[in-house]
Amino acid sequence: MRIGFIGLGSMGAGMAAQLIKAGHEVTVWNRSPEAAAPLQAQGARVATTAAEAARDAEVLHSMLANDAALREVVFEGGVLEGLAPGAVHVNHATISIALATELVERHAARGVGYVAAPVFGRPDVAASGNLQVVAAGAPDAVARVQPLLEQLASRVWPMGDDPLRAGIVKIAGNFLIGAAIEAMAEATTLTRAHGVSAAEFLDVVTNTLFASPVYKNYGGMIAQERYTPPGFTLALGFKDVGLARAAADTKRVPMPFASVLHDALLESLARGDADIDFSGLARVAAARAHLED
Amino acid sequence: MRIGFIGLGSMGAGMAAQLIKAGHEVTVWNRSPEAAAPLQAQGARVATTAAEAARDAEVLHSMLANDAALREVVFEGGVLEGLAPGAVHVNHATISIALATELVERHAARGVGYVAAPVFGRPDVAASGNLQVVAAGAPDAVARVQPLLEQLASRVWPMGDDPLRAGIVKIAGNFLIGAAIEAMAEATTLTRAHGVSAAEFLDVVTNTLFASPVYKNYGGMIAQERYTPPGFTLALGFKDVGLARAAADTKRVPMPFASVLHDALLESLARGDADIDFSGLARVAAARAHLED
């Protein structure tokens, strides 16, 4: 299949590589062109503009950083106009419900399919094709891209016809990750204040009641107080909690944990921790209790 | 070994049964004597007072409901005085750090060993001898009771010499459970408001990122909105979050998630939900957003 792939960050690069490996004809584009080189070596064609990557694509994948980037590239950068009627745009990025709504409308208006397919998993998981993909969109569009999604995923979770449904699952899932980190941050500050190290405590709980990837991964970093290199930065965590809060505001859903998380994240950013890992939120809880870092 | 076991609630009964099954000579006691009958049928001797159960015991296990019950039975009910010098008291209950401190001092003063061995796991897990046991106390006392703990546990987590260390791990662990429930409550309220049911959302996350017992068990009840019969009541959850908060106050540890949890639990109790499952906290999040229950 002729595929376009725009957005080759740490996630997108691995995903595009999977599609190349599966034998598809892939044209890639990235704002800073260096990121395209390794994929070119694997057989990708490199477009000089995003619109060019969209032009001949039967399916266009996008994995851009945030609302602003997507808006700029898709609406202003000619991607939507470049897509042929009948093509399908598969958007993997985590975006606001507001932008998702607009994307649905504008793709429909142009007769281009739109599938929301946000993913759970860190870059190494993306690179090995083992993401969890949540997918929603018109049934025929989803059916068409299903084999591609399976290439990227250890499992594809169908969420029905409405792309917004996939979006809210991703947003709520990321909130749940943030809440797990804050909970571990507070719990380990409590145990430390009573003489039990974060590592000792997390060893027990993340191997028993909480033996799951999120607790093990982020908990492991908290246990070691090693927050660089980041798997996922605090700045991105702040963005994602913001998406949850915006989605909650729209529907009048009070989320006090999200509010606490927001305040803790602001404090992290005020400390200058924007570029460390999301799990580095644990520093805030410790600082509030005046424990040594 | 001659063992005493006091406190035969839904957890204690299963634990005592395991010790009987292992061939120990077990004397049991419970405030309301009906609970002792099934164990008598399994071979236990039934004491008429807690002190009597303590009298000849080489090791006394206790699994009482809360600080007040333990205080009444152990200090006022003659258990501590009844224990022979050299005996060991293994306390499985989740109690306050303040009472734990007092227990350590008073057992030491009488020359009786004291091991804190709180457990993670629901009643069915207790009955099958697969609890997670966190144990701390003087090394010789712990060594003596280690085989008994292994009878109860799928794993015994050693936490060192100081019984308070086992206590804080248990308290912080229970806080982590409460936080996971509140996080799921808020996340599912958010998805429901956007048209994705709690069951659909939790199916994705509890089988991937959050594939762990706590998320699966409590999440399962939230998905089905089925909060009775309770595995662990909201009233007990309220008590346990209170223990975390008291332990935090002592050491000046701000825990904003614990505060939110406390407020949500108060609202649950004000609704009249004390006797439903801890996961029923999800009703509060939904009520705040004025979603149908």
Next chain:
Amino acid sequence: MRIGFIGLGSMGAGMAAQLIKAGHEVTVWNRSPEAAAPLQAQGARVATTAAEAARDAEVLHSMLANDAALREVVFEGGVLEGLAPGAVHVNHATISIALATELVERHAARGVGYVAAPVFGRPDVAASGNLQVVAAGAPDAVARVQPLLEQLASRVWPMGDDPLRAGIVKIAGNFLIGAAIEAMAEATTLTRAHGVSAAEFLDVVTNTLFASPVYKNYGGMIAQERYTPPGFTLALGFKDVGLARAAADTKRVPMPFASVLHDALLESLARGDADIDFSGLARVAAARAHLED
């Protein structure tokens, strides 16, 4: 002086009337033209577009509802282009720091003076010319409009050269009002649960320690549980707390009270209370404790 006044809501109408009474030549405009009639009777000229009201004005006052209205009228509706170089725009509305920043830049680019002059006070206070006005802008522009501001105010509080400084004072002041309401809501729920009515409690505190307009006014409504007609709606309170939160986010200022307030306001809106008075937030606190309304 030739004055334009756009935005004749419950606040603006009273303010414009003060300027007419002082003998100025006032041209008014309002989106729904009925609001202009009473002012016409008092001697105002009525413009058919906002731009027309701006055209000949030496000083243009605006008192529009929110960012969107101001943006539409001033930028898209031709007001800014209509103002003569050397004219001064006095903006009384409570707006976001982001929009304020943009207004400053665009007025400067056109050589039009810009004074931010947000006001504290309810409609009856506006009508009697006794507002508290916080004013900031270039010294010559402020000097020019000072007599007009004094017409509207019992006191004008100078805040320096930078219009953003007046804006943040207004935003922080409104947050303080919201916090006072939530504090009274919680305090009276507590006393009611212990048998002391809100009226009994507030009678004591609002005549002693808290004998100030905000506590007396909003407290009076809470004491009587009479939230209509609204002096200032919950929907507007929600908007203003949002402005505080946005301003806080920009500078990385954690504001946990603002977060609690936001969550309580969302719950108010979810209840359907958008159009009652801001003090009706007290219903949420009572509902959480399951007290009768």
Next chain:
Amino acid sequence: MRIGFIGLGSMGAGMAAQLIKAGHEVTVWNRSPEAAAPLQAQGARVATTAAEAARDAEVLHSMLANDAALREVVFEGGVLEGLAPGAVHVNHATISIALATELVERHAARGVGYVAAPVFGRPDVAASGNLQVVAAGAPDAVARVQPLLEQLASRVWPMGDDPLRAGIVKIAGNFLIGAAIEAMAEATTLTRAHGVSAAEFLDVVTNTLFASPVYKNYGGMIAQERYTPPGFTLALGFKDVGLARAAADTKRVPMPFASVLHDALLESLARGDADIDFSGLARVAAARAHLED
């Protein structure tokens, strides 16, 4: 009248002096006897035990620091037993609802009158006899002590027959003070981050909307960042917010502002600020935003 007065701290000393000045026969007692000397110079008799101060008193006033002190002196120190049947105990201290309940029962059992008469006002206000006194108790007991209370107060607020009603008014009032401080702390941190000093902002609001003693006094200290000498320490503020929270828990009243306040106070104590003024809570808000102190 023959009066006993126990507890001569910064509040009690000024109150006792007022009673002496009014011509009563006053016997005073304080744990550390130095505090009694100035009152002796004014004509008081000095008792060597609290029980002795109670023995001949027609009315016994107490103004002790907290629950523990009152419990020790009144129950264990022989004060209650020392009071003659028919005497009245007027308790001015801010105590828990739990202890107040016990005091009511035990005084009734001994046939001694009990009036709860907590006070609002700082030490200088106490010394000048201008406190706000909230009084509740059996009508005849209250009537008997009314002239004494008027000696201490600029106004006595009658709260009915049940002493607990006066207690909850005091507790809720102190919560309201704490909330006002936290609100000012957050608001001034926000304005500072945007270039407006705390002094500039508070000058506007505490002379207009919030022109009341609490905002002026505590706001004045925040404006000057001068938290010593304390009028009322953070440690006492922490105690009082704790009383509000305990009273709320008993009746299942969620108070999210009280929870935030509690967490901020814990952070203050963790910083080592226990002995500075309650208004020093503002340091926490500034530290969270990483503003210079």
